[in-house]
Amino acid sequence: MDTTYSMINFYNELKLKYKDYLKPEIISIVMIQSKDDVYLETTEVEIVETGLEKYTVKRINLDFITDSDEDEGEEEIYFDLKDSIENNVKKFIDDFSPYSIVNTTDIFHEEACEKIATKYKAFGIDG
Template sequence: MSAGYVYILINSSMPGLIKIGRTFRDSRARARELQSTGVPTAFEVAYEVFSEDYEALEQNLHEYLSEFRVSGNREFFRYPIRMAIRCLQDLSSPPRELSSAFSAESIFHALSNKYGAWLEPYIVDVRIVQTQERVWLEITEEEEIAGYLVDQKIKRTDLAFCSGELDGTRYFDPVDSVSTNASKFLKEWCPYSIIMTTDLFHHDACLEIQNNPKFNPHTDGSVPA
């Protein structure tokens, strides 16, 4: 029995298909390794979970979705991504040390569709990451020159400081599933909240949001002298 990650990958060039695999390293590094001249767009990590027996977990998920497998010797499945994530969550057993229980869901694709013009250009992935006790926003930035990766930065922001306005309870609660917290960030966390709590948007976007009363309840739209 060995520990590692079971991941679900998506690719915009393969609508309706997901790839389910395992790695003992970083899932995003594995996704980059799958890039080839035959695939025009990059794979993205839609979801991953840490398991103390990642081989058995991957096998169980493959067997559960066997009738949706595209080819017997490939790890591609024609199956809805949300349902696949739920299956992986249901099949995952908590590790012996609860503090090490870990799950993550990428929201980069959804953020790009919603706020593409505002995102920092070097951001390559944004994930909601959580354990039994904490929920983080994880931002990965990469800079490439002439096709070579020259720098990578991964920044995690603990979202525990985000609380309800009235009762002070944690807005992103680790009691909830990572999918629930990801949905909250995408659908309920407004642009003004994003610029006040994260480094997702570039400087011009922050100014635009800051000075627009549609987004900022504290301004009348006038630009200070």
Template structure:
């Protein structure tokens, strides 16, 4: 389960970087909501052929990789998207399979 304080997750890309952008909302009072935007550079994630999320690929390809190819066990260890309970469940399932 995605953390409840997260309102949006996006892949953001420039000419030489790919980021995972996580937006969290915080209610200030009855009518004000602040957004906290955090971008994590995905260059630390690599595969056999270099950067897994390459700035040379289109943003569509990188977003597709994150949503469809990047497994939940890897997401648990490289992001803070999931609740603690979801992280435990994903890690337990991974251990059972291996």
């Protein structure tokens, strides 16, 4: 059975936008899209005792993230399969809020998560 999917590495764009928030051990952030799923994949590197590099790849399906349409009272999948991968990556970079990133991924370090959550809870500021 053949599987076809597209991948876009947008680590550099997120690093520019969230330079003080991203976990320093992350070296790659990739969106993967097939006809059935949209994933976010991160790669982290750690130097182990022997001096070797240990890579950890984490992949999450983004199908649990929804966007509510208050007018219609419906929820739609945010990273929609009907959209191109380019559009889904653009939505992640430009439209997906820092507070949403904190609540759905683990790409920000703990201090950044606390800062974002505090601003959101205290002031309704998302970022």
